[in-house]
Amino acid sequence: xxxxGSVVMGVSDVRRxxxxxxxxxxxxxxxxxxxxxxxxxxxxxxxPQVSLGLSGTPAQExxxxxxxxxxxxxxxxxxxxxxxxxxxxxxxxxxxxPEDPDFVVLADPDGxxxxxxxxxxx
Numbered sequence: 001x002x003x004x005g006s007v008v009m010g011v012s013d014v015r016r017x018x019x020x021x022x023x024x025x026x027x028x029x030x031x032x033x034x035x036x037x038x039x040x041x042x043x044x045x046x047x048p049q050v051s052l053g054l055s056g057t058p059a060q061e062x063x064x065x066x067x068x069x070x071x072x073x074x075x076x077x078x079x080x081x082x083x084x085x086x087x088x089x090x091x092x093x094x095x096x097x098p099e100d101p102d103f104v105v106l107a108d109p110d111g112x113x114x115x116x117x118x119x120x121x122x
């Protein structure tokens with residue numbers, strides 16, 4: 001049986017994206033970043049890798065695949081959203097929010113959408 005080894009995201013600037021995601025997730029490059037590719041992995045322990053590849057296509061406004069980042073509760077979610085914004089993420093005026101959502105949609109510096117989830121509500 002196969003398993004997920006890495007989630008791959010297309011970016012327009014690999015080094016900028018690596019700087020954001022290493023700080024956002026506490027990850028480190030598996031090998032030195034190249035101009036067109038880097039694989040990031042957890043600094044401690046195990047977990048999914050995030051690979052960043054140079055892409056000429058723009059980020060999707062409503063992506064079919066995205067990352068969900070888990071926060072322990074609403075206070076942790078709010079703190080993480082502010083921390084991620086301070087690192088270069090931006091808030092997305094998401095037109096598909098349900099009433100009383102348990103998630104906040106952000107975009108990384110390349111415009112890739114991702115969510116910060118309040119898992120206490122789940």
